[in-house]
Amino acid sequence: MAIWAYTAGMSERRIELVRGDITRLAVDAIVNAANTSLLGGGGVDGAIHRAAGPELVAECRMLHGCPTGQAKMTRGYRLPARHVIHTVGPVWNGGHRGEEALLASCYRNSLELARAHGLRTIAFPAISCGIYGYPIEAACAVAVRTISAFLAEDAAIERVVLVCFDEAVHDAYAAILADPGTSASVDAHARMLGCLLGAVVGDALGVPVEFRSREQLSADPVTGVRGHGTYNQPPGTWSDDSSLLLATADSLINHGYDPPDMMGRFLAWLKGQAYTPHGEVFDVGIATRSAIARYANGAPPEAWGPQRARQRQRLADADRPAGAVHPRADAGGDRPLQHGGQRADARAPALAAVLRVLLAAAGAGGAGLVTAKGDGAGVAAPGAVRARRGARRVERILDGSIVEAPASAIRGSGYVVHCLEASLWCAANHRSYEEAVLAAINLGEDTDTTASVTGALAGAMHGLAAIPEAWLRALASREYVETICARLVERIEAGRS
Numbered sequence: 001m002a003i004w005a006y007t008a009g010m011s012e013r014r015i016e017l018v019r020g021d022i023t024r025l026a027v028d029a030i031v032n033a034a035n036t037s038l039l040g041g042g043g044v045d046g047a048i049h050r051a052a053g054p055e056l057v058a059e060c061r062m063l064h065g066c067p068t069g070q071a072k073m074t075r076g077y078r079l080p081a082r083h084v085i086h087t088v089g090p091v092w093n094g095g096h097r098g099e100e101a102l103l104a105s106c107y108r109n110s111l112e113l114a115r116a117h118g119l120r121t122i123a124f125p126a127i128s129c130g131i132y133g134y135p136i137e138a139a140c141a142v143a144v145r146t147i148s149a150f151l152a153e154d155a156a157i158e159r160v161v162l163v164c165f166d167e168a169v170h171d172a173y174a175a176i177l178a179d180p181g182t183s184a185s186v187d188a189h190a191r192m193l194g195c196l197l198g199a200v201v202g203d204a205l206g207v208p209v210e211f212r213s214r215e216q217l218s219a220d221p222v223t224g225v226r227g228h229g230t231y232n233q234p235p236g237t238w239s240d241d242s243s244l245l246l247a248t249a250d251s252l253i254n255h256g257y258d259p260p261d262m263m264g265r266f267l268a269w270l271k272g273q274a275y276t277p278h279g280e281v282f283d284v285g286i287a288t289r290s291a292i293a294r295y296a297n298g299a300p301p302e303a304w305g306p307q308r309a310r311q312r313q314r315l316a317d318a319d320r321p322a323g324a325v326h327p328r329a330d331a332g333g334d335r336p337l338q339h340g341g342q343r344a345d346a347r348a349p350a351l352a353a354v355l356r357v358l359l360a361a362a363g364a365g366g367a368g369l370v371t372a373k374g375d376g377a378g379v380a381a382p383g384a385v386r387a388r389r390g391a392r393r394v395e396r397i398l399d400g401s402i403v404e405a406p407a408s409a410i411r412g413s414g415y416v417v418h419c420l421e422a423s424l425w426c427a428a429n430h431r432s433y434e435e436a437v438l439a440a441i442n443l444g445e446d447t448d449t450t451a452s453v454t455g456a457l458a459g460a461m462h463g464l465a466a467i468p469e470a471w472l473r474a475l476a477s478r479e480y481v482e483t484i485c486a487r488l489v490e491r492i493e494a495g496r497s
Contacts, residue, residue: 015147015160017177019170022163023051026080028119029073030163031110033127034086036065038072043130044165053078060086069105071113083119085110089128092135100142101482103128104464105472107146112469115156123161126169140172149190149465189489190463194433196249196485198459199452200242201471202437206448207231207239210283214412214444222441225474231282236474238481240284241452243275246481249488250275263295263304277476397421403428412443412450419446423453433458433466 022030022044032048035041038060040049049056055077063072063086071087087110090102106127114122124143128134147160164170208229209222227235247265255261269275270284270292291304396402402421410425411418422443430436433455440454441447459467475481 014158015144015151015162015177017162017164017170017173019164019167021047021165022123022125023047023079025123025161025163027121027123027159027161028081029083029085029114029121030076030079030081030123031071031125031127032084032086033125033130034066034088036068036088038063038066038086044125048079048084051079052076052084056084069102069109071106071109073113073117081123083117085113085122087127089132089134092128092133095138096483096487098479098483098486099128099134100138100486101479103134103139103142104146105469107143108150108465109469111147111150111154111157111160115154118156120157121159121161122157123163125163125165126173129169136168137172137175140169140176144173144176145189146465149187149463152187153462153465187463189493190465191460192489192492193485194459194462194464194467195456196245196459196488197464197472197482198433198437198455198457198467199245200238200455200481200485201467201475202440202451202453202455202458203242203448204236204238204475205437205471206441206451207233207237208235209441209444210239210447212444212447214442217442217444217447222438222447224468225471233282234278234476236476236478237277238476239448240269240281240288241449242277242481243269243281244288245452246484247275249484253484253487253491259301259304260295263292266292267296397424410443412440412445412447414446414449419450419453422450423457426450426454427457427461430458433462434468434471 030048033044035045039057040046040060056074059074063074066072066086066088068088068090071085073083073085076082076084087106089106090097090099092099107124110124111122114120124147126136126139126143129136129139143162151157151160162173164173205222205225208226208231209217210230212230225235227233227237231237244266247269248262251258251262251265265274266288270281270289272280294304396405397417397420402424405421405425410422412422413419422440426436426440426443430439436458437451437455440451443450472478
């Protein structure tokens with residue numbers, strides 16, 4: 001038996017790799033790689049049903065099936081395990097239909113179900129690696145990433161056993177768990193997905209109460225997923241913030257950094273042709289609409305941003321020596337596509353730098369937001385940019401003092417400096433993704449944008465497993481969103497290798 005120890009902070013979590021028969025393990029729960037009917041099948045599913053006896057299928061009939069990626073629990077009956085957690089893995093279709101996100105959901109939902117019922121030991125087969133055709137190495141990597149991220153955030157599960165019936169699966173797991181860099185790569189992957197999905201989930205939670213005041217939300221605070229409200233949209237609906245994020249991600253996946261391609265995708269979104277939760281655009285900022293219109297009317301790239309931004313850009317070009325890199329390039333390009341101005345120019349690289357440090361941090365909790373802010377300051381505001389009035393306005397962001405400000409000094413308005421201040425403050429002063437995002441929303445005003453930026457920061461800090469499953473489950477077009485996010489992370493990781 002090979003054992004790999006995953007260390008998170010000061011406490012040790014244990015993942016065990018065993019070669020054998022999952023039906024013989026005396027753990028609190030074994031996981032069944034079931035089909036959607038839950039009534040038995042071949043492989044592991046059939047073996048578990050045969051070992052448990054006819055009582056298992058009788059109870060399963062009362063569950064009325066299970067969707068792919070979800071999990072349901074029954075008693076273990078004649079098995080040594082007290083319970084069986086049934087989860088339905090995805091059928092492999094080439095990897096571009098959300099298979100990775102669905103497979104991760106199988107592991108995450110099974111662990112959450114075990115935790116909710118006070119179970120402490122759980123054994124998994126290699127889900128989807130049989131007749132469902134998921135490539136073994138890729139499936140094992142998803143399993144390790146998801147389980148490790150969950151254990152890093154939660155102390156309830158004491159022991160996870162990865163059970164391998166055949167040699168190929170055992171060897172794939174052994175290679176992953178024996179790699180000294182596994183914990184860092186697992187953490188980075190979970191943080192990147194947490195950052196991207198965290199932004200969209202935060203946005204969706206903030207949409208129904210956008211423009212409400214802090215006083216109104218104090219009387220009726222947001223505590224979870226809501227619907228309708230400001231725009232009369234169904235629960236889980238995300239706004240233009242996420243649409244533009246997804247369009248940008250899709251462009252980066254397919255073309256790298258290509259501003260004309262990005263603007264073409266923004267135009268497709270504005271027409272309701274792509275990157276929307278329900279096929280329509282219900283909210284768009286004035287500056288964004290104007291920039292896209294200039295692109296659509298044939299304006300050159302340097303004219304897409306607002307006039308004030310173009311004037312500032314010409315001054316910046318004149319100031320810097322030949323070949324120098326403008327600070328904005330670190331946040332996604334040398335010229336503004338939609339917004340501009342000194343304050344936005346200082347904020348964009350500051351946020352990019354903070355996220356970069358958080359995503360690179362190793363171990364549970366990583367470097368933490370205070371360290372990330374300190375590192376971000378040096379990247380975000382070098383030399384002449386720091387001296388400008390716009391950069392001076394973000395000084396308490398750059399020097400880290402914003403996280404120590406009282407709540408009364410934090411605004412949730414749409415002003416770019418207020419947004420970054422509020423997002424950093426919420427992420428730094430709350431213990432979890434959930435608490436940080438709810439705090440951002442309940443500041444009032446531009447609730448969707450503040451919650452989206454906060455969600456990106458908190459997702460990068462705590463990882464994908466920290467996002468409540470109920471919030472992900474409610475997300476409009478979840479599979480579509482998860483697929484784009486997963487493909488961008490895959491592109492980033494491929495570029496690093």
